[in-house]
Amino acid sequence: MRFGASCPKQFLELAGLPMLVRTCRAFLDLESIRWVAVAAPTDYLQHTNDLLRLHLAPDHMARMLFTVGGVTRQDSVRAGLNALPAAIELVLVHDAARPLVDQAIILRCLHGAVRFGAVIAATPVKDTLKKVADSGLIRETVNRTSLWQAQTPQAAQRGLLDRAFAEADRNQFVGTDEASLLEAAGIPVQVVEGGERNFKITRPEDLQVAAALLTEEQEMKIGHGFDAHRLVSGRKLILGGVEVDFELGLDGHSDADVVAHALIDALLGGLGAGDIGRHFPDSDPQYKGIDSLLLLAHAQQLVEAQGYVLGNADLTIVCQRPKLAPHLAGMQINLARCCKVAPAAVNIKATTTENMGYTGRGEGIAAHAVVLLRSEHGRK
Secondary structure, X not given: OOOOOOOOHHHOEEOOEEHHHHHHHXXXXXXXXXXXXXXXXXXXXXXXXXXXXXXXXXHHHOOEEEEEOOOOHHHXXXXXXXXXXXXXXXXXXXXXXXXXXXXXXXXXXXXXXXXXXXXXXXXXXXXXXXXXXXXXXXXXXXXXXXXEEEEEEXXXXXXXXXXXXXXXXXXXXXXXXXXXXXXXXXXXXXEEEOOOOOOOOOOHHHHXXXXXXXXXXXXXXXXXXXXXXXXXXXXXXXXXXXXXXXXXXXXXOOOOOHHHHHHHHHHHHHHXXXXXXXXXXXXXXXXOOOOHHHHXXXXXXXXXXXXXXXXXXXXXXXXXXXXXXXXXXXXXXXXXHHHOOOHHHEEEEEEOOOOOHHHHOXXXXXXXXXXXXXXXXXXX
């Protein structure tokens, strides 16, 4: 409500990726994290699942759990806790709206929970604090020497957290965070070092600050791809993973999807990793007739392995016939899904050459692709 968005702020894009995706990846990239449970509103539970499935690698998605949250933070944390397998002994609770958390903070919380039982990430208060009357008049300056600002993750041995929830239920106590529940149950909580970047995105200007921080630290690479195939009879016409109804199809070792091939070459070009022929040679029988979207998904894995994500892609299909306008949206969805980005990040245009050249004569179809890759090293 404070953010003023039409949907929960965790679904909004931050530097090209939904905030929730960035937050989950920060944990999933650590082998120490066995499961990540997301508590979401009932109306958004399926959307949450679909969104993460679109952007997360399959091995990451296999470690995701989903549950319906509650009215309060306390209810949602309890739901997430109950969703975790019984064998889990250490639990971290983290705000999805803190997407810039780094792995060093997460590990400090994990190690602290092992040593002390319960810890929270926090930072010492730096600004001068004033106690102010309702009228706006300053009553006194507060000594900030021993004051810390709580963050997340907040980590605890599971048995301690279960005990704190049970005690809160008995006393009808509602805490502002997990530390307050633990404190109310008489369980000591230790502070470990958090970070200035690990702030909670609460208002629109916070999202702008987070985007600026990510932009500053991201290395960018540009790649260009081009492909062309001859039109022949007896073949299906596959473009961007969409089967287009036409009397001719494209000739090639795979399904000859020039759109997907151009995008693959652009991704590989951005990485400096050669071209499609090097990775998927037409002399290899395993690629005979293969769906080119599978090849695109493999290229995307190479992008991720080098620590990059697709910022955006711009593709142009050069084709005299057939008319492709009705099929562009389907292509856009297919390519975006393979590259784990929102469809808006993949722009596809179709043009003719006014009957000039091999495309203009209907002898073949060509495609160009340009991509911008962004490094994600800064989030680790």
